[in-house]
Amino acid sequence: xxxxxxxxxxxxxxxxxxxxxxxxxxxxxxxxxxxxxxxxxxxxxxxxxxxxxxxxxxxxxxxxxxxxxxxxxxxxxxxxxxxxxxxxxxxxxxxxxxxxxxxxxxxxxxxxxxxxxxxxxxxxxxxxxxxxxxxxxxxxxxxxxxxxxxxxxxxxxxxxxxxxxxxxxxxxxxxxxxxxxxxxxxxxxxxxxxxxxxxxxxxxxxxxxxxxxxxxxxxxxxxxxxxxxxxxxxxxxxxxxxxxxxxxxxxxxxxxxxxxxxxxxxxxxxxxxxxxxxxxxxxxxxxxxxxxxxx
Numbered sequence: 001x002x003x004x005x006x007x008x009x010x011x012x013x014x015x016x017x018x019x020x021x022x023x024x025x026x027x028x029x030x031x032x033x034x035x036x037x038x039x040x041x042x043x044x045x046x047x048x049x050x051x052x053x054x055x056x057x058x059x060x061x062x063x064x065x066x067x068x069x070x071x072x073x074x075x076x077x078x079x080x081x082x083x084x085x086x087x088x089x090x091x092x093x094x095x096x097x098x099x100x101x102x103x104x105x106x107x108x109x110x111x112x113x114x115x116x117x118x119x120x121x122x123x124x125x126x127x128x129x130x131x132x133x134x135x136x137x138x139x140x141x142x143x144x145x146x147x148x149x150x151x152x153x154x155x156x157x158x159x160x161x162x163x164x165x166x167x168x169x170x171x172x173x174x175x176x177x178x179x180x181x182x183x184x185x186x187x188x189x190x191x192x193x194x195x196x197x198x199x200x201x202x203x204x205x206x207x208x209x210x211x212x213x214x215x216x217x218x219x220x221x222x223x224x225x226x227x228x229x230x231x232x233x234x235x236x237x238x239x240x241x242x243x244x245x246x247x248x249x250x251x252x253x254x255x256x257x258x259x260x261x262x263x264x265x266x267x268x269x270x271x272x273x274x275x276x277x278x279x280x281x282x283x284x285x286x287x288x289x290x291x292x293x294x295x
Contacts, residue, residue: 003278004288005271006250008295009040012288016229018220019044020213020247021078023055023064025233025255026293030180033071034254034265036294041077043295051079052216054230056206056237058143058172058188059085060121080219084206085122085143087215088172091205092126103203107168108138114158114191115143115172122172134161140169142195144188152186152194159195168201174208174237179256189236207232208241231293233257235281243284251286252293266292 006012024030027037044051057064061081069075095104111128113120122143123130131137140162145155162169173188192202206212213230222228229248232238233255242249253274254265261273268291278285 002271006290010295017227018050018222020052020054020216020230022232022238024178026252038073040293040295045077050220052219053081056084056173056175058119061086085172087205110138111141112137113141116146119143140167142169142188142191143172148185152190163198163200169195171204174204174206207237210245213245235284239284239286248287251289254292
């Protein structure tokens, strides 16, 4: 049976009480909100629907609230916010507690940050020493490239030096790429993928890890996951994560896969072209598709 492609979220919204929403590629493009996205959030809130923003951004949740406010998305039209950066911060903050993940508990104190200055709030309140090179580090914190135009090759020297020392890597953003103002840029996940392929030890927090969906379900306060819909634009993270968590997922075709499907954000995609993308991601399947986060 071919995938259902919706004209708007209103066609299925009554089936769900809660929504787990991706940000980049669904709500905004990294610089500005997509047309109609804020109106859809406002409508959901007005209907009494609960929402959690779930982003693979390598920053604390508070930074995402500030970003959205700057894009004209007021705080009162959406619910909780959870980021992969927040999840990493939580893991590092409890690494000496009885509830610590054993892998995180062994990381040590000296950390080499691979990433831009804007991501450094991930370290706020943590007992870590930031160092300036692999020779001094006990582990890597990877939040992604410093500049949008950079490639994995630009980071090969520091990654190779870290591999030679056997440094473990924390990846605070599992995304491989995102689309910013119509241009493809790499994310921390692309650097982590290179590191893993070379034999490096990497741990991720964020989508597609099913554990982060359990956090979102707890924040929503909805026990029946059949009444929860995830919305995302990337098969590697959004579709894979929701499938693994047993949650319905709406594929937004106007995000990272838009060039493959031949659409712009908000444009209703050809079902056959969406099926071709599904076929290229064996075993991953959304519940339905939509051109953008439109009501």
